[in-house]
Amino acid sequence: MQTLTFPNNDQMPILGLGTWKSAKGEVTIAVKQAIQLGYRHIDCAAIYMNEKEIGKAIKECIDEGIVKREELWITSKLWNNKHAKEDVIPALQKTLSDLQLDYLDLYLIHWPVAFKPQVFSAMRAEHYLSLEEQPIADTWLGMEKAVDQGLARNIGVCNFSTKKLKDLMEHSRIKPTVNQVEVNPYFQQDKMLEFCNANNIYITAYSPLGSFDRPAGMKAKDEPVLFEDPVLLKLAKNKGLSVAQLILAWIRQRGISVIPKSVNPERQKQNLDSVNIELSEEEMNVVKSINKNRRFVDGSFWEVPGGPYTVANLWDEE
Ligand SMILES: NC(=O)C1=CN([C@@H]2O[C@H](COP(=O)(O)OP(=O)(O)OC[C@H]3O[C@@H](n4cnc5c(N)ncnc54)[C@H](OP(=O)(O)O)[C@@H]3O)[C@@H](O)[C@H]2O)C=CC1
Ligand SMILES: O=C1CO[C@H](CO)[C@@H](O)[C@@H]1O
Numbered sequence: 001m002q003t004l005t006f007p008n009n010d011q012m013p014i015l016g017l018g019t020w021k022s023a024k025g026e027v028t029i030a031v032k033q034a035i036q037l038g039y040r041h042i043d044c045a046a047i048y049m050n051e052k053e054i055g056k057a058i059k060e061c062i063d064e065g066i067v068k069r070e071e072l073w074i075t076s077k078l079w080n081n082k083h084a085k086e087d088v089i090p091a092l093q094k095t096l097s098d099l100q101l102d103y104l105d106l107y108l109i110h111w112p113v114a115f116k117p118q119v120f121s122a123m124r125a126e127h128y129l130s131l132e133e134q135p136i137a138d139t140w141l142g143m144e145k146a147v148d149q150g151l152a153r154n155i156g157v158c159n160f161s162t163k164k165l166k167d168l169m170e171h172s173r174i175k176p177t178v179n180q181v182e183v184n185p186y187f188q189q190d191k192m193l194e195f196c197n198a199n200n201i202y203i204t205a206y207s208p209l210g211s212f213d214r215p216a217g218m219k220a221k222d223e224p225v226l227f228e229d230p231v232l233l234k235l236a237k238n239k240g241l242s243v244a245q246l247i248l249a250w251i252r253q254r255g256i257s258v259i260p261k262s263v264n265p266e267r268q269k270q271n272l273d274s275v276n277i278e279l280s281e282e283e284m285n286v287v288k289s290i291n292k293n294r295r296f297v298d299g300s301f302w303e304v305p306g307g308p309y310t311v312a313n314l315w316d317e318e
Contacts, residue, residue, distance in 0.1 A: 001040065001275050004202050004257055006154050006177055010105060012073050014252055015275050016041030017268070018206070018261030020048050021213050030263035031057035035067055037269055043180075043204075043259040044099065045077035045110060046091065051098035059100045074101060075180075075204075077110035077158060078143070081119050083134045088142025092151050107143065107152035108180055111159050112136055113302050113309055123304065130308035136164065137171045144174045156180070158206075159299065161316035162195040169199065180204040183256055185247060186226060186292040193254065205251045205258045209244055211296050213261075218301060224292065231290050235283060241274075248274035250287045 003011035017034045019027060019042065027050045031042060035057070042058070044051055058074070061067050076099065082091035092107060114134035119127040146152040156178030157168065169175055179196060183189045183205030196203050210226035226232070227243050236246040244260065248271055251258045260271045279287075302309040 001038075002252070004255075006202075007175075007200070008153065010073075010153055012105070012202070012257060013039075013041040014257045015039075015248065015272065016043050016073065016075070016204075016257065016259040018043050018259040019050060019054060020045065020261060022048070022050055022261060022263050024050050024053050026263050027053045028057045028060075030268075032061060033265050034268050034272075035061045035072075037265070037272055039268070039272060040067070040071055041073040041075070041257075041259070043075045043206075044095070046079045046082075046095050046098075047077070047110065051076065051095055055098050055100040069101070073105045074099065075106040075108065076104050077108045078139070079120075080111055080113050080122070081115040081117050083109075083114040083129070083136075083139040084117060085138045085142035085145075087117060088139065089145060089149065089151065092146050096151065103150060104152045106154045106156060106178060107146055108155070108178065109136070109139055109143065109157045109160075111299075111302070112157070112161075112164050113159075113299075113314070114139075122302075125304050125306040125308075128302075128304070128307050128309065133308075136168060140168060140172050144172070147174055154178070156201075159314075161314075162192060163316040165195065165199070165201065176201060178202045178204055180206055182207050182295050182297050183251055183258075184208050184210055184226060184296070185229070185232065185250065185287050185290050186210070186224060187295050188288065188291045188293070193256065197255070203256045205256050207296050208247055208251055208258050208260050211261075214296070218297070220298075223296065224294070229290060231286060235286050239277075239283070241277060242270055245270055245274040245277060246279075246287070249277035249279055250284060253279055253284060 002014045114129040115122045143155045156176045158180040236243045299314045
């Protein structure tokens with residue numbers, strides 16, 4: 001599989017497996033079958049509450065000789081209540097212990113949003129810390145220490161605007177290597193891609209398929225359904241592909257790594273097979289033409305009355 005080369009020469013497989021919403025009872029089997037199918041990149045996070053079950057799958061695959069640790073790329077993410085620099089290493093150590101690993105290939109700040117340390121799920125203004133109270137630069141010192149200690153081979157962020165990336169690059173010793181953000185045909189991220197390409201940062205595309213298994217509270221009432229888009233349906237049919245494969249090939253051909261979530265073996269295989277699909281320039285442009293510039297995961301869940309975060313200041317109104 002095509003890989004993306006990091007400054008330390010590490011190679012990240014361009015397609016990985018997402019694990020948000022993969023239930024505890026099914027994720028061990030799902031990750032194991034994915035590795036058996038040929039997945040070598042798994043996207044995890046402490047907040048997905050399933051890292052222990054994923055760790056079990058990874059360990060079984062290694063013990064059974066299906067894969068070696070060094071052949072896997074494992075990403076995880078620092079949750080919002082662990083942003084104080086002294087909390088980063090303990091949070092990472094908990095993730096490593098759950099995943100039964102000695103190191104991560106990539107550790108990301110999950111959101112540029114801080115909670116008070118004792119808060120896991122913020123509901124009210126007093127649960128939050130503003131970025132003035134808990135600056136990203138402070139969190140980043142903890143992330144850099146993770147690299148220094150060999151616990152994370154690479155570090156990066158998620159859900160950062162270009163403005164926040166710029167600030168971070170200017171004030172950091174170890175530069176962020178990845179910004180993991182939403183990318184799909186309805187939210188194409190052209191400006192972000194241009195910025196990241198110019199600054200040696202890779203984009204990883206989350207919710208590439210529109211994330212339609214999100215909890216109801218995270219869905220807008222009038223939300224469009226990516227899989228029902230007539231342009232995608234027509235092009236996929238003409239090429240003998242599924243809509244999912246078309247979308248994943250389109251994202252990958254833009255030089256963006258992509259992490260579709262599936263717990264189903266047929267869909268996992270379909271998604272993995274998308275790495276062999278080549279789209280013509282014309283086909284790439286057909287998908288480009290359906291952009292709605294509309295996020296599925298819009299961050300509005302961090303907006304509470306009187307709180308420090310709004311959709312506008314989160315994305316810096318790009
Ligand atoms: N950094 C961040 O803030 C975020 C990171 N992420 C990461 O990105 C990953 C992917 O995004 P996610 O939001 O989960 O959503 P996706 O866009 O990957 O969509 C997942 C949904 O698509 C279904 N699906 C998967 N493959 C196919 C297929 N070939 N045909 C039809 N349906 C399919 C899945 O069902 P089934 O499982 O039954 O196959 C599931 O319902 C996450 O799991 C997580 O790892 C996601 C959101 C935010
Ligand atoms: O990765 C993600 C999925 O779950 C979280 C919510 O529980 C989101 O905040 C996040 O972006």
